[in-house]
Structures are given as C-alpha cells and as structure tokens.
Amino acid sequence: MLKFALAFLQFLFTISSSTIIPLPSTLRASARNQSWSSPSSSFSLSFVPLTQSSFVLAITFNPGNVIVWSASDNGTGGAVVVDSDGMLNLLLNGDLRLVNGSGSIVWDSGTANRGVLHASIDDSGNFQLLNGDSFPVWSSFENPTDTLVPSQNFTVGKILRSGSYSLSLGRSGNLTLKWNDSVEYWRLGFNSSINENLSSPRFTLRSNGILIGLDPSFPTGMVNMAFSSDYGEGNDVFRFLRMDDDGNLRIYSTTGNGRTRNVTPTWAAVTDQCQVFGFCGVMGICSYRDSNPICGCPSQNFEPIDVNDGRKGCKRKVELEDCPGDVSMLQLKHTKFLTYPPEVSEQTFTVGIVACRSNCLQSDSCIASTLVAVGSGFCYMKTPGFVSGYQGEVLPSTSFVKVCGQAVPNPPLYKDTSGKDDESRLHVMVVVVLVLATLLALIAIVTGFWCWFYCGSEKSGYLSAKYELFDYASGAPMKFSYKELHQSTKGFSEKLGNGGFGAVYKGILSNRMAVAVKQLE
Template identity: 90%
Template sequence: MEYQNKKMFKFAIFFLHFLFTISSSSTIIPLPSTLRASARNQSWSSPNSSFSLLFVPITRSSFFLAITYNPGNVIVWSASNNGTGDAVVVDSGGMLNLLRNGALRLVNGSGPIVWDTGTANRGVSHASIDDSGNFQLLNSDSFPLWSSFENPTDTLVPSQNFTVGKILHSGSYSLSLDRSGNLTLKWNDTVEYWSLGFNSSINGNLSSPRFMLRPNGILIGLDPSIPSGMVNMAFSTDYGEGNDGFRFLRMDDDGNLRIYSTSGNSVAGNVTPTWAAVTDQCQVFGFCGDTGICNYRDSNPICGCPSQNFEPIDGRKGCKRKVELEDCPGDVSMLQLEHTKFLTYPPEVSEQTFIVGIAACRSNCLQSGSCIASTLVADGSGFCYMKTPSFVSGYQGAVLPSTSFVKVCGQAVPNPPLYKDTSGKYDESRLHVMVVVVVVLAILLALVAVATGFWCWFYWGSEKSGYISAKYELFDYASGAPMKFSYKELQQFTKGFSEKLGKGGFGAVYKGILTNRMAVAVKQLEGIEQGEKQFRMEVATISSTHHLNLVRLVGFCAEGRHRLLVYEFLRNGSLDKFLFTPEESLNWENRFNIALGTARGITYLHEECRDCIIHCDIKPENILLDEVHTAKVSDFGLAKLMNPKDHKYLTLASIRGTRGYLAPEWLANLPITSKCDVYSYGMVLLELVSGRRNFEVSPETDGKKFSLWAYSEYEKGNIEAIVDKRLEQVNREQVVRAILVSFWCIQEQPLQRPMMGKVVQMLEGVIDIERLPTPEPVAEVSGSSTTMTLNSNVGALSTYATSTTAPSSSPSFINMGISPPRSEKDTAKESSSLLGLK
C-alpha cells in the first residue's frame, strides 16, 4: 500500500510539473515519440509555432534534421557531424526516435544509427521545444541533460549563450571563444584571421565570459566581473529598429560571421545580412582555396588563378599548377604579381619572415626548396613573408601596395584581362554581351545627336530656344550635381513667381515646373551679398549632403543680384499645417516617425558630414513631408550663406531665428554651436506630442506658456494633459520617451543638452534616458512677430523684451523659452542689459 502511495505521489508530482512546463511557453514531447522524414508537415513545434524541429528535404530521397524559424524557414540548428558542421543526411526512410530509455537517435531507413545525443539511461523523462528555439531533453526535475543551445552548429539565435568550449562550424571555418573573452574566426582550426574581444575594455580578469545576440541586433559580451554587466561589441545596421523581425548570427561557409535580419513575417529568402565580422571578404583566409586569388567585380568577390600556368578547381577549391614543380622538366621561375598579397596570419607571422628588399624577397624564395610563394608588404616595414607549401591564399586589388611572387614551371604566362569567376568559367560570354550593348548604345546616341541637330536647326531663334539650356537638366539632376539656372528660366518655370508656397526667414518660396515636368520649390534668398563664385562654393557644400531626411537641392541661380535655390517639391508641405490647424492632423505613429526622421537628418548635418552644418532655424515650417509623411529637413546650410564673413561662429548681429525656438545663447552673445539646433529640435519635439505651439498661452495652461506648463504637468505625472487631444491612440512608452527627450534638449546650459546622435538613440530606446536635472532660471525672447532678425541696433532690440535673470520672487524655471511675468521697469532694465551684451 505504501509503495502504491509513493508511486501515485511521484505521478502527481510529474503531472503537475508537466502542466507547469506547458504553461511556461514550452511544448512537451513525451517518451516515446517519433518523427519520420517521409511524413510531410510532421514536426515538433514551439507553443507559438515560431520554431519547429523537422526534416528538411534536400532532394526527393534525402533529408536532414533541423530546427527552423517559421514562417521564414531559417535553419538555426541541424543534427551534424562534430568538427565540420555538415548536416547528417538520411534517406526517405529516416526517422528521429525519442526512446523510452531517453535516447534521441537519428536512424537511416536501412536501420543504422547516424546521430545520437548520448542520453540513454540518464534519466530523461521528456523533451521540449520552447519559443526561443531551444530543444531540450529534461529529467523529472526539469534539469536539461541535453539541449540544442548547448550543442550549436553554425547559428546562434537571440538569448542563446555562446560560452568557452562551444564552437560554430561551417566547412573549414570555425568560431570559438577563449577564456580571455575573445571571439576568433579560424581556418582549419589553425589560422586565426579575425578576432573580437571585450576584456581590454574592462581591464580585469574574466571568470566565465560569454557572448549573446540580443533581439534588437546588438552583439554583447557578458561576464560576472564586468561592473556594468555587459559590453556592446557589434551592432547590426538595423539595431534598435523594433523587434518585429528575427535576427540571428551565423558562421557562413565563406568564412565570414554575419548577423542576419528578417522583416516581420518574412518568407523564405527575404533574409538580409546587417553586419559582417570581416568587412573585406577577400581578407578571409582560404576564401578562394589553395593558390586562389580573390578580387572584386563591382562589390562582389570573385576567385581566379595567379596566371595561365594554373588551372582552376571546381567552385572555390582553388587552383593547381598545370605542371607541378616536382615534375617540371625545365627551370622554375618566379611569377610577379603586382598589387597582390598572400594573406599571412598567426602563427605564420613569426615564421619565415624577413626584412629585405623586393629583389631579395623574390630571389630568396626562388632559391629555397620549401618556399613556393612570397609577399613583400610595401607599407614601410620591409617585411617579406615566405610561404611554405601548406596553403597559399591570395588577395589582389588595385589599391594594395604589396607585390607577390609565386613559383611556376618554365616561363610565367600572365592572365588575360578577365578573371575567372567562382564557377571556374571564363567571362567571354559576358564580354560578348558588353560589346553588343556598347554598339547598340552608340547607335542610339548617334540617332539622338542627329535628332537634336534637326530640332535646333528648326527652332533656333524661336521662343522655345530659351529652354535648350535646361533641356537635359534631368540628366544633371540624376548625377547629383546642382543645376545652374538663369533667372529668366526660373521666371518661366514659376510663371513669373506667381504661385507662392510661403515665406520664411530667408525669403519667399514659389512653386515651379521644370521642362522635364519635375515639380520644384524655388526660394528667393534675401540679404545675400556674396559674389557668384563664393555663393556657388557654398551651394556645392549644401548639395553634397545626401540623406533620406534632408530636402534635395536640384539647382541654383547666381545672376547679378539674384540668388535663388531650387529644391525638390514635397506635396504634403510643411509640418506646421498638420500640427496647428484643425483641418489637418497626423496619427501618433506618423508623428513619432517624423520626430525620428528629423533627428536623423539633423544628426547627419552635425556629425556625419565632412563639415558640421548648423541649421540655425529648426522649426515645423522647415520640416517638410513627402507623400508617405517622411520628414525632410529644409533650409539647412542657409545660415552660412547669410553670414559669409564668419564661418566659425554665428553671431547675434548676423543671424536670423524664430520666436520660441531660439536657444538662450543667442541672447547672451555666446558662440553658436550645434547645441542651438538641439534646443530648437526639443521645442519641435514637444509640439509634435502636444499639437500646440511651445509659446502658446491659454486659460487651459493657467496663463503660462505651454512649454512651462507641460513641464509642471509632467512633474505631476499628468502625461495625458500634454498629449494632443486629437490623437485617439498613442504608444505611451514612446510618448513619455519623446517628452523626456524634449526636456533634455531644451536645457539652458548647452553642455547639458545631448548631441543629436544620442537624441536618436534615446528616442529609439537603445539607451536609457537619465533623470532630468533641477530646472534653472532662463532667458526669454518674446514678441508678436513669428520670425525675427536679431540686430545689434537699439531700434530692433527694443522690439523684443528679454530677460537674462528671473526675479528673485519668481520660482525656478527650466529653459523652455519662457520667463516669469515682468514689469515695464524690469523690461527696460533687461533690454539695457542685453544692449550692453552683459
């Protein structure tokens, strides 16, 4: 009786554990169970069906066992032979058997075991596969006795730890982690050609280093001894752009380690690489096989042979001599290869390395019985590497300074101009195609030239001849160079400047149509005193900026006193009409994307251009939207055009700005830096959230300007009061993030404001947003005019009441373009203070 009670108790415990496991996002596979290769659509899948263990067909009669990510069918694990990473192949009668004794075995149709986990009679009670893609064999205490995560093949998925002792294999290549915290890529487990480590960043001893790919596309290093807990080591190009897609790290058979991304519910084949360990594929040792030479056609690596003394082996298996050196009936000579190097990595660096000249590097190898090739690295070191017969991996490129030599039998026969590709076939067919294309294009160009000649002969001197100079502007525009237009042409394109789109601080804007039917926006600049040559130089600088979130400059006019810029026309106009007019509105997703796009555009101007470009007038009117509401910053670089005498700092006397968006340093006569744009962007960001002007005053805001009122509401935790009432649905996390970032951007001290690159990261949620500092008193610009020009004369300054210090009786104010109420006496005093530039 007691025995039966114990047995029932154990059964109850197991049953409860079984139910708990099911509820914890794992699918339970009981003992015994079987998967058959011939049974279509048979699999063991995770609860949300993201991952499945199944047989993947190679042909109609051959299969291999794998874990795939669905629905993309990305293979993340396979039953493979240890040491190679090659999947074990079974025939159509193959089966995966989970036996009662806990063994998991892959058998062929004829009966032999081809793969085994080695878990027989070790207490396995069941198997499971969870939503992270981990397949496990567990005992009754849910302790894993074997798991796919602990036995990786060539791929790592997010949350899968890569620790010391584990290896990713792919053909001759492998990825491993040593105890010092270095990831290394090796060829044949001997030649280490790439390494990435994090121990140097912490200067400490590592106890149990490990790597992991996060779902957002960041490769991190982890160890208990790291004070911060982790170190970011690599970033995919789409890191932080949401977790809708699936990212994974794979050791590819070409010897490169890559992060791949899928987009949402991708289908098979829609997988793109977003990071590569070795950016130059030709630097991967052995990529083109023994004695193969790697080169590039466009951006694609191709493989060829050193000369016609060699013949290719199929695929990327390298090249072999047509006559081997030991069978050479005559003399052996040295083939010289310009701009070529034979890759040399540890441990070869310390062996057969000499400091000699080019002649000695050649002759020493020729006279040595063990040397088959040599490379002189022309980098000033004088190093000559002698290659032994073990393996030679070559790289050739037009910019490589190295010269190499290789032994051949008899006279060296150079290669024809075209290399052989990776399949070993000549490019003669491609050459024939190119010849035909060139001939056809030549005939077409001749016909165009004849037609153009007739057209000019018939219409020369007529009214239409004025358009000849602009006839081919489409071609110039496509080349990226700004077109030079005459003032008369722009008058014609704009119908005498009749359709006015708006007026900003730099001049009026008119709509125009070019002769190729392209719509443009023509801006007439005011106050430009530069000569034509200097103006064209500045325009060239502006036109060299290319970014998705910047308005493209099509052309310009510098004729006499006329200075005009021609931009692409964006049909949705400027952001302000969507924020501040009741007829138009945007949903939260569009607003957040506009905030991100604008921040990225400004980041490009500040941090990614050759010269930092300060916009000086960031406001909703200068943020334009295309058909899909993509934000594009306009009027960038115009501040420099307005201030030709001083390119280092923009001064109070020479710059234009807009009420509500000017940073305090304008009024303190301090140097103007990129932090002024950060301040203006913060004001725009707050307006994107609220749909109200930052300087707006209303009974709803208790008579305070909206920016100050918004901060007080944030301190009370009343976020909903700040958000635009027209928004029916918002992402609260994004809203809070945007509000906090806006408050950071409009800090009074420029040093407290973040750089725009950090603003983008905070908005994306890549980095945490720190606690806001205590609010400070603030300087204020007020007035009835929306756009103003600050001059150093009394008449202009007396128009705007300013404050450099808050009255002692007033509360503390954060820098949001606001100040406490002031008396007329205070105003006069403050204006005098500003005039003295105190």
C-alpha cells in the same frame, strides 16, 4: 526542501512555456507535415527537404523555415542527410537517435540511460531532453551548429562551425574566426587591454540586433560588441547570428508577413570578404568584380581544381618537382598572400623586394613570397601547404610565385596608367583633328553644291534681293533694279493711281511685303 521547491517551480514553468514530447516518440521524413513545435509554433523540429529524396533534421523559425539548428557531423559541421525513409526516434532509454532508411544510425544525442524523462521545445527555439527534476541532460542551445538565436548564450568551449571555418570564444573574452581550426583571421575582444582570463565570459545576441559580451568582472556586467544595421527597428524582426560557409560571421534579419520572409545580412565580421583566409581555396586569388568577390588562379601556369567552382582553388599545370632546374618566379602586382597567426611569426623576414624574390626562388621550403609594401622591409615567405591570395588595385603589396618554365601572366585586372598621360592626350588630339577636318570637308561640299545650283542664275538675283530686304526693313535706303521692280509689280499691271511725276503701281516684294512703286514719266 528549498531546492526541491525551486526545482518544482522550474518544472512547472517549463511545462507551461514549452511543448512536451513524451518517451517514446518518432518523427518520419516521409510525413511532410509532422513536426514537434513550440507553443506558439514559432519554432519547429522537423525534417526539412533538400530534394525530393533527401532531408535534414532541423529546428526552423517560422514563418520562413529559417534553419537555426540541424543534426550535424561533429567533424565537419555539415548537416547529416537522410533519405525519405529516415526517422528520428526518442527512445525509452532517453536517447535521441537519427537513423537512415537502411536502419543505420547517422546521429544521436548520447543521452541513453541518463535519466531523460521527456523532451521539450520552447518559444526561444531551444529543444531539450529533460530529466525528472526538469533539468536539461542535453539541449540544442548547448550544442549549437552554425547559428545563434536571441537569448542563446555562446560560452567558452562552444563552437559554431561551417565547413572549414569555425567561431570560438577564449577565456580572455576574444571571439575568433579560424580556418581549419588553426589560422586565426579575425578577432573581436571586450578590450584590447584585457590579457587575463575572465571568470565566465559569454556572448549573446539580443532580439534588437545588438551583440553583447558579458562577464561578472565588468562594472556594468556587459559590453556592446556589435550592432546590426537595423538594430532597434521593428517589433516583428527576427535576428540571428550565423557562421557562413564562406568564412564570414554575419547577423541576419528576417522581415515580412505571411509564409514568405526576407532574410537580409545586417552585419558582417569581416567587411572585406577577400581577407577571409582560404576563401578561394589553395593557391586561389580573390579579387572583386564590381562589389562581388570572385576567385581566379595566379597565372596561366595554373588551372582551376574544379572549373565549376572557383572556390575549390587552383593547381599548377606542371608541378615543381617535375621541373627541377627550370623554375622561375611569377610576379604579381597589387597582390598579397594572406598571412595570419600563427604563420606570421614563422614566415616573416625583413628584406627588400629583390631579396624577397630571390630568397624564395633559392629555397626549397618556399613556394611563394609577398613583400607587404615597398619600403616596409617585411617579406612573407610562404611554405608548401595552403596558400591563399588577395589581389586588389589599392593593395601596395607585390607577390611572387614559383612556376615551372616561363611565367605566363593573366591579362591584367588593373591597368597601370602611370606615365600614360601624354599618350592619352595625343589620342584625344588626333580624334579632335579628324572630327574638325570632317566638318570642314562637309561644309566645303555643301557650299560647292549651293554655288553650282544658284550662283549666276535668276534665282540668285531674286534671293539676293530677298536677303537685302532685311536691311530695307530696318529703314535704310535700298536699291532695286528695273527688272526686280518689273517682277514685283507684275509688269506694272495693277495701277493704284496717278501722282506727281507719274503713275503709282502696287507691288509685292520677295518677302511678301506690299509696296507702292511710282513710274516716273
């Protein structure tokens, strides 16, 4: 009786907080404005256009149409694409089925004849197929694709997948990022001392931007694991956790008003993108231009697999099997080939730099090697398969790659300036000497022209007197020639009066100073 009452209360709560979709119901890709929306319209299940003729079935957060779930291929994690005649059918038998315009089934929930009574979508973004007791037979929260939203639990057995990358949770409480479900390149755990399995570990992202881990065995019940850079800020910020196709796990925050919202990454699991295994594809080398990761090939002995997409990796222009007996080792400074579990235990050897190179050259099972750091003694011997590289100016590693014929290095990304100080100083001194010589030559030329025009001329004497007046103005006695006095008085033409010993005339000196000149009798 109590169980029935609880189930009935849960059913009433579900009815009141969710939009109910009855059986049967249909969504059509061609009906652009058709959707199944939550009560507040914060989330909608609809067809989202990729192009004018291709669509994906997705749950979106509104406004902004941020995709938080999509009908995806279980193998690749990629969204299933349908044409404009595609349909989503919620059948009478309880199955949710996505069909293409040709009528072929491209995705279904697998819930046929399992007692589904209706579907619902709530304001947390969860789409469910519910039975008569209002318990979920299938839900989007329990079948995530690449995204987690607040209040959605991530538990053992669930996987977020994007391309070759996946996020999973282990029994010990460790979140792990893997490439191709094998190479583990990142881990986040509750506590490094926890080696035992927990009873029911789970992770969830809170609406305030904090990623928390939970398990009944914890004293406080939960542990804060990661914080978005804007955690706790804004009441209108929608945050979500996404497994991106570049292999990184990020928290995003959406802000803004109206139909347009800004989506900004506010936390990343791998802070150095080049540390993501396989980011630049097989034999690709990841490096940075400014702060942006870029992909290239190890040397000119290689070429891109796809010239339009550096992330597809590189291939040898001549394969090793096509040049027996003509193999050499290309040396790559400041470069390492990423080596993570389980490869570490299989590919690590303790040798010096010479042996790290020569042992790989002589071994048919080695195609590249990396000395972790000079003096460390650790050498990774990379076997044929997927090899992923990272080149950076601060990396202490040196790597070697087998190539056919002579190794043809790329132009250096990072110049080695050691031992170049004297040469740099010499270049600076040469430039300084050339500049000084040029200035002296210009001064000599100007002085020559000045002397040629003015020296020995009447203007020269006039200017000489003019500059000597600086001393005259200071009160010191000055000596003027009769010619200068004759010029300044205009030939003694303006008489001011007579005084003792002679007449006094008005004069104007070269600096326009008025003076009285007495002509002695």
